[in-house]
Amino acid sequence: MKRNKWILYINGVLLSVFAACSADSPMEMVQDDGRVEIRINSNIASSVEAATRAVLDGMINSGFGTDLDVAFARADADNSGTYTAYGTDAPAGSIAASSKELSFAPAQYYRANGNKTKLIGWYPRRTGVSFTQATGVVDFGTIDGKTDIMATPLKEGKKDAPIQSLAFSHLLTQISVKVYAPDAATQALWGKVKSIKVTGKKQGCTFKVPAVTSADGTTITDLSFTGTENLDLVSADPVTPSSTIAYPLEMGVGATADDAVMAGYAMFAPQTADAIELQVDLVAGGLQKPKISVPADGGFKAGTSYAITLKFTSAGINPTVSVTDWVSGDAIEDVEI
Numbered sequence: 173m174k175r176n177k178w179i180l181y182i183n184g185v186l187l188s189v190f191a192a193c194s195a196d197s198p199m200e201m202v203q204d205d206g207r208v209e210i211r212i213n214s215n216i217a218s219s220v221e222a223a224t225r226a227v228l229d230g231m232i233n234s235g236f237g238t239d240l241d242v243a244f245a246r247a248d249a250d251n252s253g254t255y256t257a258y259g260t261d262a263p264a265g266s267i268a269a270s271s272k273e274l275s276f277a278p279a280q281y282y283r284a285n286g287n288k289t290k291l292i293g294w295y296p297r298r299t300g301v302s303f304t305q306a307t308g309v310v311d312f313g314t315i316d317g318k319t320d321i322m323a324t325p326l327k328e329g330k331k332d333a334p335i336q337s338l339a340f341s342h343l344l345t346q347i348s349v350k351v352y353a354p355d356a357a358t359q360a361l362w363g364k365v366k367s368i369k370v371t372g373k374k375q376g377c378t379f380k381v382p383a384v385t386s387a388d389g390t391t392i393t394d395l396s397f398t399g400t401e402n403l404d405l406v407s408a409d410p411v412t413p414s415s416t417i418a419y420p421l422e423m424g425v426g427a428t429a430d431d432a433v434m435a436g437y438a439m440f441a442p443q444t445a446d447a448i449e450l451q452v453d454l455v456a457g458g459l460q461k462p463k464i465s466v467p468a469d470g471g472f473k474a475g476t477s478y479a480i481t482l483k484f485t486s487a488g489i490n491p492t493v494s495v496t497d498w499v500s501g502d503a504i505e506d507v508e509i
Contacts, residue, residue: 342475363456
């Protein structure tokens with residue numbers, strides 16, 4: 173399974189006057205009132221050889237070139253160790269592209285009195301994404317096909333036993349679509365591709381953070397995708413999303429799938445059964461709706477990318493599906509604070 177997780181490593185030491193910064197011992201700043209600032213080094217570890225794409229448009233990986241905005245729900249225990257509620261605000265974090273360091277603005281601190289803190293995070297943090305403290309719901313709005321959505325499990329720590337890691341896991345699946353015909357005559361029979369949509373996959377996405385009393389490591393609950401609108405394929409190559417694919421698109425011509433041309437990509441809710449449907453609008457062939465059966469090993473999975481190739485013949489459209497690697501990001505080094 174081509175699957176990735178963000179691993180955000182947090183190592184804390186007390187800052188002394190003569191202490192030297194080191195890559196493997198990032199420092200937590202101690203305030204006069206005893207609070208310890210939460211400083212986080214970010215690292216992305218892949219569970220397989222494949223890596224997700226390294227840009228903001230598409231699946232996120234270590235080589236991203238733009239700062240990533242994330243958000244967290246936070247809860248603090250009282251003196252008896254009891255948690256009652258998450259805070260009303262969602263602390264804003266940003267992971268710097270240059271240093272791979274996660275920081276908060278305003279800064280976040282472990283409690284000076286040594287009480288424990290719980291954190292659970294998500295990506296992206298942007299206009300239209302909201303956290304409602306009363307219900308625990310994180311609402312990402314409507315999926316646009318090109319924006320990754322991720323979440324962490326609930327983690328607990330305190331100033332003298334800080335959180336050691338936070339793993340951001342992908343919640344969406346990804347497809348890319350290529351098109352071709354075996355010869356010029358068949359290409360002319362169908363004509364250029366005017367547009368491609370994924371039926372019913374332009375949906376709203378929400379989840380609930382775990383109950384504040386949940387144990388360390390508890391994951392999100394009630395992940396929900398609602399809506400039935402059709403999702404436009406993003407008219408870009410997932411490898412180079414800044415390069416737009418021009419439509420109407422002339423399909424490739426050749427004997428094998430190697431001759432297919434990229435039509436675009438999309439990310440949407442995972443699907444474990446039945447089939448997904450594409451709506452392919454062609455200049456000469458009109459609107460066609462090929463169905464793509466889910467892969468036998470568990471369907472279209474979250475955090476996995478699938479390459480769909482549509483072969484247009486004189487008799488119809490023959491789809492094939494394979495799991496594909498995302499482009500590997502840059503290697504992650506330790507970050508000095």
